[in-house]
Amino acid sequence: MSRSVLIIDDELSIRQSLGGALRDEGYRVQMAASGAEGLEALRADRPDAVMLDIWMPGQDGLETLKQLKAEWPDLPVVMMSGHGTIETAVRAVKLGAFDFVEKPLSLERVLVLLQNSISAQELSRENQALRRQVHKHKLLVGQSPPMKHIQSLIRRVAPTTGSVLITGENGTGKELVAHSIHALSPRFNKPFIEVNCAAIPEELIESELFGHERGAFTGATQLRRGKFDLANGGTLFLDEIGDMSLKTQAKILRILQEQKFERVGGSQTISVEVRVVAATNKDLKAEIARGNFREDLFYRLNVIPFVVPPLRDRKEDIPVLAQHFMKEFSAAHGKPERPFTPEGCSVLDAYPWPGNVRELRNLIERVVILTPENEQGQPVTAADLLDHLKDEAPAPEIEAPALASGRSLRDARQEFEKDFILRTLKEQDWNVSRTASILGVERSHLHRKIKSFGIETSEARD
Ligand SMILES: Nc1ncnc2c1ncn2[C@@H]1O[C@H](COP(=O)(O)OP(=O)(O)OP(=O)(O)O)[C@@H](O)[C@H]1O
Ligand SMILES: [Mg+2]
Known part of the structure; x- marks a missing residue:
């Protein structure tokens, strides 16, 4: 042309x-x-x-x-x-x-x-x-009332420069909310810079955030721009903000107030225009009470609060998310999509999802990858899901809540499986054959389960 x-x-x-x-x-x-x-x-x-x-x-x-x-x-x-x-x-x-x-x-x-x-x-x-495009891939799925509220809040808040604080359990989608705020803002084509405050050692965090001049300390052989610098004109995402030291909190507070800072080892004051979005899975109010988090910083960040509820509190989203991830991973692995049987859906619905959306996403990816040749495109049954839920390797971040309540994740899942079988048995009037067929397992297999879980079998019949 x-x-x-x-x-x-x-x-x-x-x-x-x-x-x-x-x-x-x-x-x-x-x-x-x-x-x-x-x-x-x-x-x-x-x-x-x-x-x-x-x-x-x-x-x-x-x-x-x-x-x-x-x-x-x-x-x-x-x-x-x-x-x-x-x-x-x-x-x-x-x-x-x-x-x-x-x-x-x-x-x-x-x-x-x-x-x-x-x-x-x-x-x-x-x-x-x-x-x-990149940001479009990262849009929030889910139409439950809390998700609708979050989506409408994102649309209203994105065009502004107000600081945002996102709280919620692990894996609920806090990072995705931060991405969406950036993607829908006029800054979408400016940088989105992420800092994981928990992952950076205390002595390096200042240099990471503010940069350092050449020769500022041993090993600083070159001038290095910090994340605040790099995010200029765009969005800075401070993840795991609850894990930042009090000293760093003081510095961050100053930048938020003045929009300027000095590099480590430098005397020049640098001005930046940055929109700050912070996230944490901690209860910052409780951290303030313990003296671990500055109250003034909390109020600076918390201009616009987002609370992302755990998946178990918005169960309507589960089937939609499951479908969404099924589509994503089937396409990625070049396999036909599999629907879910109604009993499969009940398993997803009844499971408490301690690892939230991330756990659901991992489960569906496992289901897609481990689908045997002869079951390609076939509906995913309750048994398939129970099987794969058992395999969940407890990720360190989702171990904490389980341990806090004195149980390992493995125990929690076993308990869930037991509950689920028990419930289905009751629904099927203790008919083992019917229950086995609904759960998609062999009758003998279900008998073994009933025995190993010590389910009172006197009422069970074939
Ligand atoms: N509503 C949603 N729609 C689509 N994908 C989602 C949704 N919520 C979460 N996810 C996906 O689940 C995974 C976990 O989400 P994300 O990383 O945003 O959670 P987080 O709250 O930041 O977790 P953590 O506290 O562990 O950092 C990601 O792969 C994300 O893409
Ligand atoms: Mg995150």
């Missing part, structure tokens, strides 16, 4: 010679004899690039450039500077022109600049589209 260019120059001879040369090179060319005429032409038909003369009577090139950039910030503009206007050309580049060429024009240089400016613009457009 041929490229188009608009030439804005008051000199007829330049318009004609440059226009002719560019046409010969395959460009579609429009011409305008003044800034005003040029802007009008742009409104009628947006070209791929503009060649703009600096010195024109009336509205000059710089003024035209300003108006043009105000309306079409992404449109690449190459300035044409006459003798004695180089300084102005440099100013034009600062105002957003791509570059400039001096008159008399070298066609070769004009062609290179046009080509480069158009490619740069296309790259940046692609980049933006990709960023949108």
